[in-house]
Amino acid sequence: MLAQRPSFRFLATGALVSIFTLTFLIFGTRSSRDAATRYILKTARPESISQAHCTQETYATLPNGSWNFVAQRDALNHGLSNEQCQLAFPKLFAEVDKSVSLKGGARITYKDLNSREVEDGMVRAIIDQGQLYIVEFAPMPVTASRARATLNSLHRALMAYPDRHLLPNIEFIFTTEDFANDPTGRGPIWAYSKREEDTSVWLMPDFGYWAWPEVQIGPYHEVRRRIAAIDDGETTADGSTTPGLRFQDKKKQLVWRGSLATNPGVRSKLLKSAQSRSWASVRVIDWDDENDIRFNLLPIEDHCRYMFLAHTEGRSFSGRGKYLLNCRSVMISHPLIWREAHHAALIASGPNANYVEVEQDFADLPRKVDFLIDNPQVAERIAENSVRTFRDRYLTPAAESCYWRHLVRQYASVLDFEPVLFATGRDGKLTSRGTPFETWLLMN
Template sequence: MLTQRPSFRFLAIGAGVCLLLLTFFVFGTDTSRGLSSKYIIKPYPRQQYCAPPVNSSAGWEFVVERDGNNHGLSEEQCRIAFPKLYLEIDKSSSLRTDKRVSYTELNSRTVDDGMMRGIIDRGELYIVEYAPMPVTATRARATLSSLHRALTAFPDRHLLPSIEFIFTSEDFAEDTTGPSPIWAYSKRDSDTSVWLMPDFGYWAWPEVHIGPYHEVRRRIAAIDDGETAADGAHVLGLQFKEKKKQLVWRGSLATNPPVRTKLLKSVQGRSWASVRVIDWDDENDIRFNLLPIEDHCRYMFLAHTEGRSFSGRGKYLLNCRSVVISHPLQWREAHHAALVASGPDANYVEVDGDWSNLPQKIDYLIDHPDTAERIANNAVRTFRDRYLTPAAESCYWRQLIRQYSAACDFEPVLFSTDRDGKTRPRGVPYDTWLLTH
């Protein structure tokens, strides 16, 4: 008796159905735009990001003269050199322990003025969408340039995970779209959807006449530590106790009137105050009152105030061998985990929010110059020589990529398919984009 064989036709139909179901579950679609295959769902269970064991760099130590400008430190070297650097990234990651970022969630955020949507694939940067805003156009280019540098300087960039992200070049991110993630220069503790990224000043800040970051650091170090002249002679730096025993501040009141007006009120009639308001719309006022950022370092005390959100001058001031004095900060930046306000390791001084105890603090520091110098030296050791080095910035960018990827349940794809079956790239290579914007 013959046994009936299963029909190959039914087997083929079944295989086709399975393939279609597999495609549906693996590849995402966006029918609203007529495009498909824009992302790939990552497998479950969730794969948490774990730092590799520190072994290949055993015995290695960070030396700022050798490593400070090295944008290509290994992941192990980054963790050895900057143990406090990733605190804000860790906070954002912890908020995504139970619910990862989906493509639908990311796609729910509109790319408004000053925002950019990008993809990193195998260590290469692509621009998907950009909404230019004249006021922040240089910020966007500076930020992308810094991110691109952090990628290209890393020998193993092809091993970095693929991600799709949105960032804003505004002072802060409008947290109005629920949990949809966005990268921004600063955040408050309540801004749970914001992932902190390094600010544009690590590249340059032309609007306030601040050049490339590495060059600013060189000029600051020349004031504090001296430099070698063209003829080979060494020019001595400015000793801390030789600096002007004054508190210096230059800026606009408009960006934060409550805080900055109170600063002005607290220093009225004080001989130790060199505080001036700048009208950025008045060229004559700028010419008279503007103080080059490195020349702030010629003063013993530097006032730091937040603006609409963070103040970009903060990292420059912390590069100086001077005492930074600040009100309590509401807006977080990437390097803030390294700030210490009290004790033997203090690297800045915190005053009351209304600056009412500023005169008392200044009088104490003037009367105790050794204490003031210790704080200034701690700032140099902590920030200029470590957490605010170009090397630290690039380490931060790559760790942001790794941990943001671990918080996402999808990987982007670079090519999408139209309804007519034609494929097209979703993003423009950064190198090409830069030449047209």
């Protein structure tokens, strides 16, 4: 970060040496000072800092066995304590913890962070005393709503937490693209999905946990309500009750709607395997054709009226996965390459299976669907396991906010610096490096 002192070996006169030296002292020293005021080095080991923050937090009193996560009561509670989060969602944080272990004791420096340029669709931000500030935003029209959704979700997780001022201060960059380019030597980045080899990528919740208007999917909590109304029934404002749809009364078909363009290698094989099958309701949607959308688009909650739900990855992860797992239906998927935050809770075999995995080319899809149709009790058990695991636990809004705060803590544990929000500029004035999120949101 320090400016390099110019070489004066070939200058002819002492006067020129003096001029160049004076120039360096004026401008080089200012440049160094500007860089230094962007961050301060930590003086303690990162893990000690993280633990210090945790021990100061005010947790709910939890005598042994006195608290359990209850979906009906806690699913929308964005402010669970750290201890409650750990008790409720023990499998949720696997990918974040893995990112910490991959560092092998190494730390992320300010130089590392700066090596990742903020390109189209990226956001650079600071969390300072639990408050969110936007340092840099490179909007991309296609994903601009994703940036707002992601920042709203993170802000909500911070604001709902009573001890947010005790969370560690961090500076980070995230991308709103489907995945992050992860070439060797690039700095850390937060992204919606990652592969095994993406060692500098830190996994964050996707934008759909706020809303996904581009595909006509509304706020996540509202989608969950509509899904639960199909599976469990609901009571309307006038007091009348609509019964839920029993699993055995669902359409005994495999449903899928989507575009081939985002992953033709996988999705075309699904179409081929399901072709001419009586149990298949598999259709391609052309998102550029309004008529095709009008006739073939299936509201996300209406997927839950089917007994079997096909899931395929797209350019990377497929955003529909978490919605399908909210249904009391059986999700059927090929082996997933792109990871999401909740994937550690997926179980494909045994009595606790909560989805069905088929081969990458879907060659065994007919055999497995036929088996499930012929053994409805097995299918229903998988569907019930899915509800208990995902709809009522790992895919609740409460779990999402817990994940955000765990990501903040664990990311901070491997930083060797803390960002400085207010920096001294060349004019000597103290200015904020970031725009408060509340202000930024009204401007973008």
